[in-house]
Amino acid sequence: MNQLIYDFIKQNQDNILNEWTEKMKEKADERLVRVVSDQMFTRTSREFIDMIISNIESDNEVFTGKLTDFAEKVVRLGWPLTFVNEGLREFNLIVFQGMQANGIVTSENQMDIIYDFDKWSTPLSNEIVNIYARTWEKTVSLQKIALQELSAPLIPVLEGITVMPLVGTIDTQRAKQIMENLLQGVVKHRSEVVLIDITGVPVVDTMVAHHIIQAAEAVRLVGTKCMLCGIRPEIAQTIVNLGINLNEIVTKNSLKKGIEAALEITSRKIVEMEG
Structure with missing residues (x-):
């Protein structure tokens, strides 16, 4: 990842989290907000941001482990995949706009930074989709087995x-x-x-x-x-x-x-x- 992007994220992590949480609450459907408390939503949001940052700092094995744990949690909470992917896009937008506001993004380096964002976020988005899909399939399979066991009890x-x-x-x-x-x-x-x-x-x-x-x-x-x-x-x-x-x-x-x-x-x- 571009060093400018990395440094901005690390230095403004709390501000990014607060802004991201507020914007994602606005985007979340009523059912999701109703069944998840504010405290749980904030804690899960922090885990999501931490997971994104771990993709920057950690090796692939550590990140995959964190992503798998996160996917299992949000599947249980009922977060749809579209919401998770929207969260990643919103994170990128908040960081980019913050860098613009601080004069870090200029007309000279803007295209390079946009390219670096895309180069970093596209594989991350694909990995999120793959892990989420596998976790969802596993959850559905377990639920199906449980329903079968309960469908004809003796x-x-x-x-x-x-x-x-x-x-x-x-x-x-x-x-x-x-x-x-x-x-x-x-x-x-x-x-x-x-x-x-x-x-x-x-x-x-x-x-x-x-x-x-x-x-x-x-x-x-x-x-x-x-x-x-x-x-x-x-x-x-x-x-x-x-x-x-x-x-x-x-x-x-x-x-x-x-x-x-x-x-x-x-x-x-x-x-x-x-x-």
């Missing part, structure tokens, strides 16, 4: 009885996850009865019913009885209109009724205690 409620509550739309990928979790869970918990609760499933069409029938059949083959709970009137009407055959599956209109039936199957019942 919960043991009593000895020999487990429940799988389903919420939301069931697609082919999720149906596969349901099947895997059911088979692994009933064996792990030694379940005699498993209840699939579809109270939170908004629509049961032919495909969804087919997947449920397949899951129930697979569970039956490993020696566990499957029960379908949460059959609301509109769901029942849809099943009848579509001509879906659920004769091989015990159905109940609520999870409460299902647990009562499961207790009977396992030779137990709920008894009210007196006084």
Whole structure:
């Protein structure tokens, strides 16, 4: 980097940070400002400026490490990539205008300094995009795994009885996850009865019913009885209109009724205690 630019940044670091923070707050969308406190925004802004300066002072390995840490943080905070790149452009503009105001940029050296800015900031911008994209992909991948694990939980409620509550739309990928979790869970918990609760499933069409029938059949083959709970009137009407055959599956209109039936199957019942 041009020595004049480097010296100006080092000597005016705090002023640059304050001006940058104020301008970026104006550019930030309302959601970003609302979810991040002023203190957090200022601290993250300082980290951003420190990271930019470390690109000037440190070797590439140190800078990459700082950039990766920063990218992971701003992804969690919800800073969009466009905002981060805009921050770099704003930093360059503040420094350039400050150098002009102090008479450091003259008509003779202006083009050289602009060239040095571009030569320094373009690779930095590209590196920010690459690291940010990789961090975002990693975050999305981890979230996807977590959602898959939560999308079809198998919960043991009593000895020999487990429940799988389903919420939301069931697609082919999720149906596969349901099947895997059911088979692994009933064996792990030694379940005699498993209840699939579809109270939170908004629509049961032919495909969804087919997947449920397949899951129930697979569970039956490993020696566990499957029960379908949460059959609301509109769901029942849809099943009848579509001509879906659920004769091989015990159905109940609520999870409460299902647990009562499961207790009977396992030779137990709920008894009210007196006084």
